[in-house]
Amino acid sequence: MSGAAATSPRAARRAARLQATAERIAGLTLPTVPAWLTPLRKAALDRLASVGYPDKRDEYWRYTDPDRLVSADVRPAEVFKITDEPPMYQGIDRLKLIWVDGVFSAEDSDPLAGEGLEITRLADSADIHWAADLYGTLEARGQKPVARPLAALNSALATDGVLIRVTGKVSRPVSLIYRRAGTDASVTMHHVIKIEEGGELTLLENGAVAARSSMVIEVEVGDHGTFHHVRTMGRDHERKASTHLFARLGKGSKLKSFTLSMNGRLVRNEAMIWLGGEGGTAHLAGAAMGDGMFHHDDTVFITHEAPGCESRQVFKKVLRDGAIGVFQGKILVEQAAQLTDGYQKSQSLLLDERCQFLAKPELEIYADDVKCSHGSTSGEINEDQLFYLRARGVPEQEAKMLLVLAFLAETLDEIEREDIAQDMRLRLRRWLERHS
């Protein structure tokens, strides 16, 4: 025993937590492929060991109990078959990569090749791989100022993912499609993307990953590079998912990330963005709609490190029948980041009185010449607007649907491609039709 007898309750709790974490880590078996990843997996476990598994006492887990995301046993979930609407992105030319229960399906996927692209599966990547310099790097960086233990755990345990190097302007999106076959799967995947100077990539993600899933994407966007990301998180009602998007942006580069989330039991989407070069822009947006047991949490952290960058966060939630929405968003402006333009908006539309919206907007600014604003609101359908539409002959249900879509419209504006935005509108409309 050490001599630290007079510890505070807080220190004692921390010690107990680290002890419990160490015990759990001791019971983990790390995947052995690819070989180059082994030291990086071990380093990630060390990071987890130093911060501990998340706890609902943690500042950023107060609104979302992490227990169901980290508990040792994963409750099985029915595979949710969608038969009442067309598959996503129909008619949009894209490079399709398909995973079933987290296992890559080569026969269903397109060949791993494309102009301006170097794509490798994480699980069968060669021994010396360019991604070795990147895997876990942004995740490690993202452990400060706020610990992200689930991301460290992901870096240690990920069984597959894609490694994409972009050397040119790639017009054909890379489309990651997740499917489920089994009911009890827990899946951990990790993607690494490197966009070289002036490169351009659109990454699409859709489908149900597993009963419980952890997904990390690390993106390095080189100077004047562009990364567009559009993610839809299935319709599977029992989904428990945690995702992390880590991205570092170079000079004059652009990032846009949009997430559509419908239904699901528990979703925690974290984004951690560093604007590291002058004149970069990062736009993050999310539309989430759910009812009943739906608990959706967006936790966003944007750091302005370089001057003259612009960031924008637009997150909207439509909640009904007891659903809970959480938004935690921070804009951190470092001293060097003069002329920062930061914007953050989080809103919820509560369709009945049983729903909850919990929001924690934060600004932390160390530069003196910046423009930053944030706003968070929570409200109901506007009665004046509803009456106006009805007085023109629009039936009540349709009028409400129009108003809900109007509420979410601002998030869809953050999708670069109109054909993709159009597909999102269709999904939203269908959801509203099913739930009206």
Add this chain to the structure above:
Amino acid sequence: MLEINNLHVKLATEDKQILKGLSLSVEAGSVHAIMGPNGSGKSTLSYVLSGRDGYEVTDGTATLEGESLLDMEPEERAAHGLFLAFQYPVEIPGVGNMTFLRTAVNAQRKARGEAELSSGDFLKLVRAKAKDLKIDADMLKRPVNVGFSGGEKKRNEILQMAMLEPRMCILDETDSGLDVDAMKLVADGVNALRSEGRSFLVITHYQRLLDHIKPDFVHIMAGGRIIKTGGPELALEVEQNGYADILAEVQA
């Protein structure tokens, strides 16, 4: 066309009677004006007829071509041919003006069992009608009434009226907030819609709108009832002498 008989209306949430036995009969093809001092119940009448929440009808009837309006939902009243041009048109961010118009037109057609307009036909129609009202393409593309000037909002109301082709049009203080030129434009739009099968109820504070939209009858409303009815000369009398004389005369 519109028959209102002994209508009594109170606020739903408080014990305040607004309309106290209002009766009015509007024949097909005619233009009736309702004038009256503030608080006489003019706007309440327009809201009750169009079906807004917040009011309780305690007595009386209101029918449109023989059918009771008061039992219908607002959208059913619209499909039956009732139209209210709002005093304060509502802004709806996120809903494009064109989408709104098309949804409304087709919803009404559907409710009446008519075929919906194709996008081509709709576009042709809306462009022609917008042009008459000097509404440019940009205004059609923007979200409903968002960033519109007072005049633009009122012209947008008339455009909706032109597109929906109602039989009974209620104009609630359509002249408020308009300059002379804008008022003329709006009045021209209304006059172009005048026809044998279409009636108008023009609610206004001032006589000046009635210079442009010539009424067949003018009603003076006070204390929740029509207290005097006459021809266009009644509006001029109000303009010159105010409401006080008429009120005194009726009370005497």
